Amino acid sequence: MLNFGIPKPTNMKTISFNKALALLALTGALSFVGCNRAEEAASESMSKSTVVDMAAAPADAASTSQPIQPERKLTKEAFLKWGTSDIDKTHQHITALVKKNQGYISDDHQTRDEYQISSNMEIRIPAVQFDSFISAIENEEGRLDEKNIKVLDVTEEFIDVTARLKTKKELEQHYLELLKQTRNIEEVMQVEQQLSLVRGEIESVEGRLRYLNSRIDLSVLTVEFYETTSAPVGFFGELGKSFVEGWKNFLYFILGALSIWPILLLLGGVIFWWRRRKAKKVLPSGK
Numbered sequence: 001m002l003n004f005g006i007p008k009p010t011n012m013k014t015i016s017f018n019k020a021l022a023l024l025a026l027t028g029a030l031s032f033v034g035c036n037r038a039e040e041a042a043s044e045s046m047s048k049s050t051v052v053d054m055a056a057a058p059a060d061a062a063s064t065s066q067p068i069q070p071e072r073k074l075t076k077e078a079f080l081k082w083g084t085s086d087i088d089k090t091h092q093h094i095t096a097l098v099k100k101n102q103g104y105i106s107d108d109h110q111t112r113d114e115y116q117i118s119s120n121m122e123i124r125i126p127a128v129q130f131d132s133f134i135s136a137i138e139n140e141e142g143r144l145d146e147k148n149i150k151v152l153d154v155t156e157e158f159i160d161v162t163a164r165l166k167t168k169k170e171l172e173q174h175y176l177e178l179l180k181q182t183r184n185i186e187e188v189m190q191v192e193q194q195l196s197l198v199r200g201e202i203e204s205v206e207g208r209l210r211y212l213n214s215r216i217d218l219s220v221l222t223v224e225f226y227e228t229t230s231a232p233v234g235f236f237g238e239l240g241k242s243f244v245e246g247w248k249n250f251l252y253f254i255l256g257a258l259s260i261w262p263i264l265l266l267l268g269g270v271i272f273w274w275r276r277r278k279a280k281k282v283l284p285s286g287k
Contacts, residue, residue, distance in 0.1 A: 070155060070159060073154050073212070074127070074151055074153055074216065076149070077149070077151075077219065077221070078147075078149045078220075078222070079146065079221075080144055080147055080221070081146040082146075083226055083227070084226070086227065087117050090225050094123075102126055102129070103123055103125035103126060103129070103133075104123070105121055106122045115228060117226065119224070120224045122222050123220070123223065126217065127216065127218065127219045130219040134149075157212065158216075165202065168198060168202045172199060175191055179195065
């Protein structure tokens with residue numbers, strides 16, 4: 001049978017499906033850029049409309065046309081360090097203060113050396129109790145050796161992540177609607193593949209949003225307090241310390257020697273044999 005170049009009929013349903021799938025994929029790819037541009041355009045449009053309204057409206061109504069500012073999202077961190085005369089009592093006080101302010105201790109460890117005991121605690125406290133918690137510590141402990149407070153504004157990132165999540169969820173719904181209309185197995189697999197990718201992105205964005213909410217709602221405070229036990233004073237103090245260290249080194253030497261006694265015994269036997277042999281050689285010549 002001769003072929004005169006007549007094109008074969010095309011499945012219009014397949015073409016429409018491919019176009020719809022490609023359009024949704026393109027929408028997902030542009031969603032990240034679109035969110036930012038849409039926010040900038042909306043902000044610019046709001047500012048322009050505000051200027052027009054203020055020019056046209058009476059002076060007493062000008063204040064009502066101001067754009068609504070988004071709620072600021074702040075994360076707070078603090079580091080406090082001070083000395084105490086009773087480290088156990090101070091630890092109990094901090095623990096009770098955390099419980100009173102509905103927070104919790106995420107890390108708690110203590111270190112000890114020859115001259116002081118140090119306790120380090122990492123505390124998560126509700127952001128609304130952040131300032132009052134620090135004030136309570138200062139009122140109880142008095143002067144602090146170190147105080148460092150850091151506040152970070154994450155409003156822009158929070159708005160961006162929220163907008164991305166909304167766009168991804170809308171895209172997920174479009175894929176679900178397309179899946180309901182699909183009957184071909186190959187097309188179903190294609191839609192499910194794209195749907196799986198979108199849901200993975202949704203989980204990632206939701207995780208980031210949960211992290212931001214956690215840092216916003218719960219502030220992080222690291223407190224370090226220490227108790228000085230003893231310390232050498234002047235020349236005689238250093239002399240006593242040197243004597244103690246020398247005695248410790250002597251004891252360590254004895255313990256080390258005892259641990260290698262077989263080697264020392266063998267070495268002593270070799271030296272004894274060598275000296276006796278040398279003495280026997282010297283005796284005939286001395287006669």
